[in-house]
Amino acid sequence: MNFFKRTIPMIIAFVMGLLMAFQYYVPHESSQNLLKVVTRWGMIISGFAMFIGAYSLFHMHWNRIRQKVSGWGYSIFVFIGAGITIIFGLLNGGEFFWNDKQAGTMFDWIFDNVQVPAGATIFSILAFFMASAAYRTFRARNKEATILLIAAIIVMLGRVPIGTMISQYIPVVADWIMSVPNLAAKRAILIGVSIGVIATSIKIIFGIERAYLGGGD
């Protein structure tokens, strides 16, 4: 059992990890074909995994309704929403799902007039959250917070016309903050991340990191 749950996945991770790492350096057509095949496999697996996802979603919400847990009423809307969308998706504007997707169907209407505005509404809340988070952060409680507060004020003023009206140097200082200390910090984080990514990849390829297989080691 351990052979199937541990050894085989580790062998697959080793072979595919090395193969795909070297694929990056080989521009030959056979290497490009390999990449295409592997990408296609990934898409096929993702397609099948959608069923697992749908099962998980419906199973969880069905249990919430059955057990009448807190907020179980919202779970009914999952079934109503999913049911209506699936029905119109399968109907495909009268052409049914085995034909190419039709344009301007009820399915598209639901997407354009329900999902997109609902998503935009949630996205717009971000502005209010940003204001409250900024209020908490910009209180000059210590040295670092004070530096942050001053830098933020300069950058904000440098991005709007009133900044130039106050002083012509504010936009210049704002640009300097963004292109020198800010960029340097960003690059430092990126270099650290890249090194971490390579180290993690090596650990997975050589079977040193096995936590992703579950349990201990």
Added chain:
Amino acid sequence: MIKLFITFVFSILILSCTSTAFAMGGGKSEFQAFDTPNDSGKSITLRWPSSPGESDHVEYVVYASTTKNGPFETEALRIKSNDMYEEGSDSSYHLAVVETDKLFNKEASDNGSSIEYFFKLVKVSNLDSTSIGVIASATPKGNWFNSSRLNNFIILIIFSILTLCCIKHAKKVPGLFIRKIKGLDAIDDALGRATEMGKPALFVHGLNDMDSISTIAAINILGRIALRVAEYDTPLKVSNIYPIVLSVSQEVVKESYLEAGRPDAYVEDNVFLAASEQFPYVVALSGIMTREKPAANFFVGYFYAESLILSETGAATGAIQIAATDAFTQLPFFITTCDYTLMGEELYAASAYLSREPLLLGSLRAQDIIKGVLIGVIIFGAILATCGVDFISSIFRPG
């Protein structure tokens, strides 16, 4: 082994240099066609000298044929005469890449690399057409190594060897020092608090699928957290946005419960697919945070605009929040709203830190050595660049 590696690297160096030299041809000449270096063998590069005083009204047209005598009827390229100059030639040469597999019918293309393509350059103005160059020919060939990525390859090999050496060393010398990471030390406190309060802990995956290394790192951390949670007998809720991440997470959590000797405590519905889109995911999780009030929230992986909405909602519920992300654009939001934030590389160090396994800790030492070397190179390179020598930047030029 080391000799073999050195021989291998030098062979690649020599091959890449010679192939580029042969491909480019030497000296200044007229219309040239040559196999595009470092490609899959489906393109030919054309190069010809520019004429002074070129304007928008004059065009260069290149016709292609598979025989030397033509007919040259297939148009392979059409550019304005003041466009597509060769980089570094000070606008004295035009350089263009022609994709040969799109030139002729499928039968001709399928023969692939064995075909010799002939090209004829014609200069077209409003008044007339003038053939300005001799016919040039080339056969496209696929390359087995991209020499422009040689620097990247060498750095990767050196880093890989260094990492493996450090891991080997760590196996011999256990008890490697590792600096304290407060965010990771706080995981135990957060789980302890959840246990005392009798409330669940919520683990939120980022918005990248399983092909992202940050998601794999998140799965590694999840495995460690699930093991502790199983020991504490605290419910752990894991939200996912991708079905593959869901399947892997379910398996990892299940195995961790099994490892802790508590397979009965594992609840399949606690590892769930919250939604498959960004903002529905945010809404589903905000609802869970508001209704169930988890005592500890873990945001691990790569996040986008949803980071602040999630963490601010969690902060409003009074949960201990620990974030770990390599998305530097979202770091300010997490730092503002979470109690602890693991920045960038700390996400990748978490698994080693939590497990304290010598083998995994060894890789952290390799990361630190590489960082030290890079800092030295950056300082040295900055000094050289200030003096007008761009040697270091040419070594690290991306391919």
